[in-house]
Amino acid sequence: KQEVTQIPAALSVPEGENLVLNCSFTDSAIYNLQWFRQDPGKGLTSLLLIQSSQREQTSGRLNASLDKSSGRSTLYIAASQPGDSATYLCAVNDNAGNMLTFGGGTRLMVKP
Amino acid sequence: DAEITQSPRHKITETGRQVTLACHQTWNHNNMFWYRQDLGHGLRLIHYSYGVHDTNKGEVSDGYSVSRSNTEDLPLTLESAASSQTSVYFCASSEGTAYGYTFGSGTRLTVV
Numbered sequence: 001k002q003e004v005t006q007i008p009a010a011l012s013v014p015e016g017e018n019l020v021l022n023c024s025f026t027d028s029a030i031y032n033l034q035w036f037r038q039d040p041g042k043g044l045t046s047l048l049l050i051q052s053s054q055r056e057q058t059s060g061r062l063n064a065s066l067d068k069s070s071g072r073s074t075l076y077i078a079a080s081q082p083g084d085s086a087t088y089l090c091a092v093n094d095n096a097g098n099m100l101t102f103g104g105g106t107r108l109m110v111k112p
Numbered sequence: 113d114a115e116i117t118q119s120p121r122h123k124i125t126e127t128g129r130q131v132t133l134a135c136h137q138t139w140n141h142n143n144m145f146w147y148r149q150d151l152g153h154g155l156r157l158i159h160y161s162y163g164v165h166d167t168n169k170g171e172v173s174d175g176y177s178v179s180r181s182n183t184e185d186l187p188l189t190l191e192s193a194a195s196s197q198t199s200v201y202f203c204a205s206s207e208g209t210a211y212g213y214t215f216g217s218g219t220r221l222t223v224v
Contacts, residue, residue, distance in 0.1 A: 031209050031210065032209075032210065032212075034212050034213060036215075042217065042218070043202060043215045043216055043217040043218050044202065044204075044215040045215075046212050046214065046215075049211075049212040051210065089154075089155070091155075091213075093209065099145070099157055099160060099170070100145075100155075100157075100204075100213060102154050102155040103154070104154045105154065
């Protein structure tokens, strides 16, 4: 059974810092990995989707990398802003059949 | 613009009552999913469907049912609501394995 772990569970940084969120998964036979953002009391917003054949994806200040063989992904946020404060979730879509398995999330707070 | 909508946004119901949560998507996606989100457990898959008249059980399906009579809708029914089913419920859809998921805004259900 696929297991997804996100470290750290919570992170507090001053505005302007570059930061890295980590995601690891136990079964490397995945189709893709997706990073989401969730604001308190809200739904999930897709940030980046990385296919298993890709090494990284970029969107603005966000860069996600994927090392499938080692079961790891990182989300890099450049020049963090208070508006980046949210919970970040990673989820893997594996050979079990187009279903996502989620990590527990990293709760990020960016202080002005 | 295409979207995925859930209703109601909030609901309070009594133990033992039947409750139905609605999910409607205009993406024309074949794949639809229901997840619940709880503190300490993250997001867990309840039921999913790959197309009209197709339904499948997920990780935490006991006490829930779904039906798929058209492409757009996947209602989730709690046959006899229990306090353990107090949670936030998210519906999602996907075009296929190689594509990302799109999530609705969620339904917060309280069973008293």
